[in-house]
Amino acid sequence: MMRLIEKGLMYGNLFHVNGQAMADRYNRALKHLTGKETALTDFHVDISGYAPEVGEELGDHLYLNPKGCNRQFILLSTEQRTAPLLEAKFSTSRGILRQFIDANEAQLFALTARDAVAGELVNSVYSVTKPAHLFDIRKIRVEADTTSGVVADAGKLDGMIAEFRERDDAWWDDVLIADMIKLAHKTGDVTRVPIKLGHAEYEQGNFWTAHFGGLYAFRDVEKPAVISMSEDDLGNLPVGQGGAAIGASERTKIAKFLNDNELVEPIVKARGVDAVAILRQKLDFIVVDVAATMEADLSQVRRTDLRSLARRYSDLLPPEFHTLGKLLRWAEGGGAWPRISSNDPAYFYTLRAKPHPDRDLVNMLLAELAPLDVRQLFICHKELFYARYRGWPDQKKTFVADFLAREYMVDKAGAREALFGSGDAPMEEPLQPEEPRDVVARVGPWGAVRRTR
Template sequence: MNLLRDNDLIYGRLQQVDEPHLIARYNKALVAFGLKPTELESFEIDRTGFSPQVAEELGDLLYLDPNEINRRFIILTPSQAGLPVVHTAFSNTSQLLYEFMTKNSRAIDALTIKDVIYGEIEDSVSKVEDIEDLLSINQVEFKVLSAEDVLGKASELATLIDRLKQEPDAWRDNGMLERMVELAKVTGDIRENALVPDHVIFRHNAFWTSHFGGLYVFIDPGMTTVISDPSAPGFRRSRPWQVSYLSINDTELVFRFLAETGRIELPRASWVESSGYLEHRAEMVIRSLIHQSEPQRNIARADKVWLQTWIHAHADIINSDGAFPFLNAAKREIAQLGQIKLDDVEPGKRFLVVRAAPAHPDAWLTNRLISEFVPTDFVSTYVFNKQGFYKNYESYNESQRAAVVELLKTTYLKEKEAFRMRLYGLSD
């Protein structure tokens, strides 16, 4: 993974923690979780407070995610809200934490001046044993603590302030007044600085989870759809009137579900021609065929001319695979008719020419699912399914890794937002 690290393709954009007081606060949170404090003098954290370096030191990649449920978090600074989440068992952990931090920004700003915030994203189950456990999670609650108990002291002070206002003789209680002064030295004026997060419950909507080899849950009015391997425990076992179970191996059914629920954008000239989407897919197909037929060839610096020459020289391989000719035919059909008739296209190839509907709230999750059906497009896999990308990367030889890193570095990393907008219609 060193090549990925060196090019910011793994654990990129994390925040450096090297100030002694912040490390001390982080250690207080670790100890509160029953973990050994870090001896590192510098490490990096993501939005949740997860640190690759601390995980390596502890020998536990799941030190903030025991049982991969009820995810723990450590917040040292409000700026964590702008960081990525690099390790999680649920795809919506990042969004849930972002909502928590933005909706409670005043309290977090004030608290992190004095203290570290830590806790759990708690849901209704403590361990996932089958699909029904996952489906029972309708909402999550942030259980929030602070190492110096600033939260508890702020709550106590608020109670005493209310008592002072409500009870006519409360001002005569010198012990209470002294306690209020003592608390205010820690909390400051809580009338001006809100210290207690008051938005702690959030909806648990559509998501992907790493449980059972990878499982998708999509939610529509009156029906929840589970897409996974049929071997997952609990598959098709309960509530058929509320839950639809689709095998991720059934390409046609999965495509039909995404199309019928408006989650995908069908191939039409209005977006295909300006996006360069089919050209991108075609290049990914050719690169994959080169790696398959000539595993040791290094194409890290291959340009369009070189790729075109290879295409002309290997027509038999390309025609046997069929994906590249299909994409060329699709491009011609769109130019002539403005769209493609997908009814006559075999299900496996349909995913080559569609993307998630950008305006749909499940767009990122849908693009992640689409990427599973287009394994040749490692760029889309990297953008939407980093766990899948890293798993695939481990199987590549050195030449393949060099080519993959070079292309990601010169395309996606060079202009992330513009790249996502052009190909997928997504601004963030």
């Protein structure tokens, strides 16, 4: 994994904790939350305050995420908001932390100037021992305070001030006045600089979880479903009215779910994308996968070299390559329109999420269903990318690390927009009354569509 770390593809953009003073603040929060401490004074933390180095030291990489259910966090600086979330168990956790930090930036900036802020993403479930327990999680409440309890003390002081102002005899209440002065020494003047953390409750609608082999729960769509990446029996799941539990091997059911809820669109029909360039790159990744297993030299390989490798290993190329090749020939204007069913191994390689609130979640699912597209896998599902990277041949590891560092890291925002569309795109584009309903919506992406000239 050192290739990825050296190129900033793993553990990148973490917040650097350096020095005894900051390490002491971290330790106070760590002991407050877990009862543990670290002897390290130089390490790196993610948006939640988790440090891989501390995880190694403690022998527990879930030291801030017990049982993978209620994520705890340590904020040393508001700069942590741009960091990734490592060891993620729910796809919603980073977004909730980011929203919480953004909504309380001024307060957190002031609080972390003096102390660490420790907290937890709290839900009504404390242990996920059964898949059905996941569906009891609807709201996530953020509870946070400094290790010295400044936020709680400020709340008490606010109450005392209100009582002092409302009671006619408060001027003669020496105990109340003494308590107010004592708390004010800790909190400062809360009448001029209020200390209160707001926006502390968030909805968890559609989400991915790493539990039980990986589950995608779509509850807030017209036709709900749970898609399981494991073939294990999950029992009865409270998916919702008319909902379905779908296994990873049930490709037709997955395709129908995505189309029925209008969550995806074919790359070749998406607006504002270079479909030809995207398809060519997908083909290159497939060639690299085959060539690496044959121990071919992939150092400093160019597209012309990849074409030569494709010819050399043509008998070994998987069905995905041949189907995508037909689609590329059509997109370039020189081939017939390919009919691609959901049973075709290339089917999910041809799709991307439509613009809607769960676009990232759908692209994450598509990345898992199209694992040879290593760029999409890295962008949309890093945990799975790292897991699969460990098992790749050395030649493929080198090629992929070099490619991502060269083609993606230099302009991450531009690459994401080119592949998946602008994040500012409207979430819904209703048809005009006089326009007929799009044929893609009626018959699916690869129905009776014909290329027009």
